[in-house]
Amino acid sequence: MEGVVFLNRLGKMLSSRLFVVSILIFIQIAVIVLPMFFLSAYYIPLFLFFQLLSFFISINIVNRNNNPDFKIAWLFPVLAFPVGGALLYIMFGRTHLNKKNTQKLKAAVESSDGIIVPDNELLDMIGEKNAHIKREASYIINNSRSNIYAFTETEFLNPGTLFFDDLINELQKAEQYIFLEYFIIGDGDMWQQIFAILKEKAKAGVEVRLMYDDIGTINLLPVDFPEMMQSYGIRTVVFNPYKPSLDRFMNYRDHRKFAIIDGKVAFTGGINIADEYINRKERFGYWEDSCVKLDGDAVKKVVVLYLEMWNFATGEQQDYEKYTIKYQSKNDGFVIPFSDEPLFRGLIHENAYINVIDNAKKYVYICTPYLILDDVMENALIRAARSGVDVKIITPHIPDKKLIFEMTRANYERLIDCGVEIYEFVPGFIHTKMIISDDLTAIVGTCNFDYRSFYLHFENGVWMYKCKAVSQASDSFIRSLSVSEKITPEFCKNVSFGRKLIRSLIKVLSPLL
16 A cells, blocks of 8 residues: 555656656756766867866865855855866856846836835934934835835734634625735645635726745646636736756746735745645644734835836836725834845845844844845844854744754854854744844844745845834744754754765755755
8 A cells, every 4th residue: 555655656756747747957957967977078179178167166265255155155166066066167156146037136126116215214213213223124115115114003913823814704705806815825725715706806896916936836846837817807917937958047036925915914934835834734744933013004015026027027017006096004113125136146035134243232033944144144143143142043844945954053163152042943834934133123024044935035034123023023033942952062062973974965955955
């Protein structure tokens, strides 16, 4: 019986679109690399050519305006394997978008010019009381074309069931439009309840749009899913369809998560649309996740972010003024919704996190499913801890990806030795992405503390100052901490030689994975 189950799973995996497309990409790479490899082994001039090419590529890598971790990660294969490493670097070595997609994204972002006007009065008011917080806010505003908003009620929703109940309630109240954007959509109770409302609302004349990432859903939805949604009046866009192409844009994924209703209410955070996120299905123990609900003026910026991405994915011009309504709720601190895309390589999320860390006086609390840090982030955390700031980080105890889990644990030892406290969430997998400081500021959103989120993914977040959601997020962190196990220096050192070797290797190559 177990053999039959295994064969069924194997057959399903081998026939999946993810596997087939990946094999086709691998074949294309092999067709390019292998002939060069074998020819260079027997033809000395070609061998010398690749040796020279790898030398000049290495000089180019060192002189590029890149993070040193990326430089080291690419220098290793280029110098160790001149033929294969050089060819792979030429195909995939650049971390920014190609010219075509850069121009396309820039045009999409600039299509909303004039819709969001920065409120300097609010910034100045904050600056009179706290110049450091003003700089935090100004960095995000200046680099993400955002604005700071008051008259927006915030709520931190944890666990996922609270988000789901609130989302269903708000979807049922929709009168004008519903915009959804998610990395993962999986069939199950969660999706079926949402889908039933979307069909009903579309039939009643409410404009319903759905956008999702192809890689995130590739084994979860049927190939004809967009057509099926269109038949119910739900406009559907698949972001960056996974194709058998060597275009490096395939590596850039839409990791953002939005649910927007009538331009009045918006939800964002770590929660996707699949049953494990609300613990209707168990995958990696108990799934801990969170979301922020915005109700009020700040939703205007969230709507603009959604329409810009729709423009980028489809090329359709958007009527921003039609969907960005004037709506204010009760005043609840200050809010900046923002996005982070691989356009100008500004590393908005990483720098925003570092600003929060650098400004902390009492504590910094971080939740992340993956802790794969570059030197800049690692040094910021160490600097804070050595300055007397209480730095605590919670990561999962039960992994969703074993290799990524080893990368995460490979980052523990130095941080712990320098005073950072790391805890693993014992009940299962913690997927919340947030940083909180001093009961004053927090950033909650979709961005993990890892290379893919900082450098490659399209991400979004919400910076909050003196909001109700900040204290709620802090309370949630303390609850998670109470069921988490503290990682000791002995735990980090009591590792087999083989595992240490593997961790050392993947730590070097982690920027490429």
